Amino acid sequence: MLDATALADRTILVTGASSGLGRAAAVMLSRLGARIIAVGRNEARLIETAEQLAGTGHLVRPFDLSAIDEIPGWMKSLSAEHGPLRGVVHSAGRHLARPLQMVKPDAVQELMQINVTAALMLAKGLRQRNVFEAPASIVLLSSVMGQVGQAGVSVYSASKGAVDALTRSLALELAAIGIRVNSIAPGQVETEMAQQQRQTLTEEQFERIRALHPLGLGRPADVAHAVAFLIADTSRWITGSTLTVDGGYTAH
Template identity: 45%
Template sequence: MMLDTKINPMDLTGKQVLVTGASAGIGRACCTLLSQLGAKIILTGRNQAGLEETLSSLSGNGHKIAVFDIKNINGLGDWVKYLRSEYGYLDSFVHCAGVQITKPIRSFDQGFFDDTMHVNLASAMAITQGFRLKRDRSKQGSIVFVSSIAGLIGQTGNTVYGASKAGLMSLTRGLAMELLRDNIRVNCVAPALVETEMAQRAQDSMTAAQFQHMLDQHPMGLGKPDDVANAVAFLLSDAAKWINAVTLPVEGGYLAN
């Protein structure tokens, strides 16, 4: 009996992956793990120094930095086409970029809403629009959006952020059906609170009692960026080749409360 020589279905050797929000936190953890699995990474974000720090942590070679402000929604499609012409075929796309600002409804304004929706939701659609062009349909592509359990629950002062992340979950389902003809899977991960710079900013915006209440809702403690990166890598890989249109909570038991 012949044995399959590919014994690791999460092997990403030969794949090139575009990762947004790669300068820190979950994005950096994703880049590091995906490179360890053999992928070549195109790291993007606004922070050149942060991207270079991430680059220094990667395994292998052939990785690239592409600085871009994803608030420029109308320019994102052309930017993705440029990346493909400059660096070659893009097998996968991971959208980690996001903003989170805690504001109660009394402080709501259009600028706050537009900024949150542009970065967290509209950019995912615009990059996907560019990613799907001129695909080799014999190769299965994969997209993973990083959402949040804030899109599944109610949190005081976090309603706009939660709405944007719920939008990513809906976007996942719609695009998964629309991109079937392009042989692209679209999935999503929804982390609870993870120890990142964004979480620290959230803590800084709360009272000690409010933050302790949030901690108490995580039965397994706060997550690490690597916990989310592991889920992202799984959904990108051939181990998940028959998984499509799902949102995978990565939340340490939070939703069991």
């Protein structure tokens, strides 16, 4: 059962903690007793998140995850300083809504690096000796766009399909050492990323997307509850899964 001590004495690294779903996840996990290492590039916004966390002992650690090669070493030094991690939530990510004729290879590479390669390198970092303590759990933020198509978002869709595939293979590779790996596929949730997407749509297009969510658009806490379930022992027998949290979007 999830109660206020479900994550007591557990240190959880949350990427994307400066905004949206990552911030909401950090707040939710802290309410369950976790000590949060809040990661993103914008230190001022990470501090804003830290001010919303329950309990004490949380850390703000600005880091640019596009420095892919440095991720394992950085995680080693974090754990040497602050003790082993019991979980990682990878909520840092980028979106790209662009018709195919305007897609450039550099933008593809940048998006893939943060959405996919950083996820892989965080798992590689966590599995190192003394960096994690079992049982541990990794939760990757995917999207319904990894399961269904939508015109103009092929790069983003491809990255989220890759996250779901990564989840399954990492789960098989890391089960033996006590690390579970799952992903969450949200539908449209009202965050800054969603607001940026909205600016690229007409009112009619936006209303069409809203109407495709039978339960309406999501709130960050709707996804944060799912993160908490997958990080805590409530999901001890679940690995390699993608949990869809989408207000019914993919039920069509």
